[in-house]
Amino acid sequence: MEPLNNQILDCLKQRDPFAVATIMTHKGSTPRTSGSKMIVLKDRTIYGTIGGGLVEALVMDACMKLIDKHQSRIKEFSLDKELKDGLDMVCGGNLTILMEVFVPDPGLTGIFKALVSLEKEGKKGFLVFKIDGFSKSDFTTRKCLVLPDTTITGQSLIPKPLMDEICDNLFTGTFPVLYNHGLEEYIIEPIHPSDTLYIFGAGHVGFQLARMAHLIDVQTVVVDDREEFANPERFPYSKAVCVVKKFDTAFDRLSIDESSYIVIITRGHLHDQSVLEQALKTRAAYIGMIGSRAKRNQIYTNLKKKGVSDKTLETIFSPIGLEIHAETPAEIAVSIMGEIIKIKAEK
Template structure:
């Protein structure tokens, strides 16, 4: 979904208006679940998917026609496939799906809204896009971004609905739809990718960060040297930070239970300093580069400092899968393979 936001912003910036199609709800055997989305372009090609097959094709055709329906036009399509209809479609057991289509004009305000949502995601916060539809769902009357749990005046939600929206943000996958006196409010919740904090901006860090960004990690690179922690070296990273010192490496970092930590600094003393702090976080994964000899020395020192063996066992070292990697690029592949496995819950 983040890739879809990026491509949408790019199209709007290029002066191309779009039709956004989003699955609001689904039941039974449908190709894609609620929350799936795609954009439809004037020439009929699509970016993203709502599941392929007959549903996607009908949505695509309806979207192409909507370009002539006027600025910020909207409509909700429902597809009900009984078992008999399923036999001639792509739904083996039948199902029902509801799809919202809306026109997004190529205007600066629309592009800025998408960019603001991407900024929230890059900084590790959820982005909630709000759409206020008219009573007959034929027009998108208002569009905005929910920030700091502050609903805009035009949302029109009751106190109970506002509380439901706020309480649902952290877990919402499908769009949330609320009926109001003047129409309906659709809230799309985009969740940030799991954060990968890379400590060290050296030769292994560069390909590791680049590959991690391409496989669905929100990537943050840190070093205490500005010549190594900069945008020129890490153009794909979501954030690049210059630290005052590694001893304060985690100050202000939003490390959560779904976060990943990779320690690849320029020396074992810095690695030990960072690892000691990492073990005090709730991070899902902690990995450190180095030989077994270096690892054992660091572990022994940390045990003397009061860490338990259970703490030490959280660290993956030597980091990465054992695939005979030699070059920085090969090591990056081995590290990212281990990250993928840990994220997927695969025991290796």
């Protein structure tokens, strides 16, 4: 999901109504998938995208009308139907889009302040919308932010069965879903920690990889044992730049979880092996190590002598990156980032 909640908070502070269009479901071939968001302002300025083209223009037009009415709507768009008289580049497929109008008020601003803080802290939560009206027609919403421990920011809108399901972690997706409780309807949007790319090695490839990650809104943490390479001036867009005395202790101050992606590109084989051995003890979604097959096989042999299983080693992406015959540091960074994007999408 695109990190637009900071932008939504900024829009709320401007005091003018605006709309947020979110893809709830997608079927078939569509330009964007569930969870993609776009903010639409009254002057037709947009932030984010739900795929561009004619269908995005139709959604913008619908949002403009809804802003005037202070109403929200869920609508299905058939790309075959909507685009049949447009360009001949037809994706085909269906999108169900939530077009929600935000009318700024202090309570709503407070909820999104808490939400942005939650994301910065890397914690999970749930944005809950109670539908006033019915989802098959125009409606308004009331919101609250819920933590897994049942702490609520905003109004207490949640019936016990829904709270029980939240506590039982039954909402694990990355996009909003409809929930029915009798005649009442809710929209539940899980909030997950932002993905973080941990780059071990601040050399030429690490430098280009951090730049590439910034372009696609993936936050990075850079780790190296050389301060002249690993410093905030060289990596201005990174969340953190860590200088370690030895790579043997590189993970001591890091919080690696299922939203973490690890790239190992240090300046030496022994350093790579040390980082890889520690990385394999984490729950990272991706572990990739640069180098030739000969280097990889030697490191694997060393780790197997230490008790690492073949099954565990099979989870590593090495040689790293998509096979695009990359040679320069920037090209290698593109290859690595492409592989990470692929893994993120499959996850």
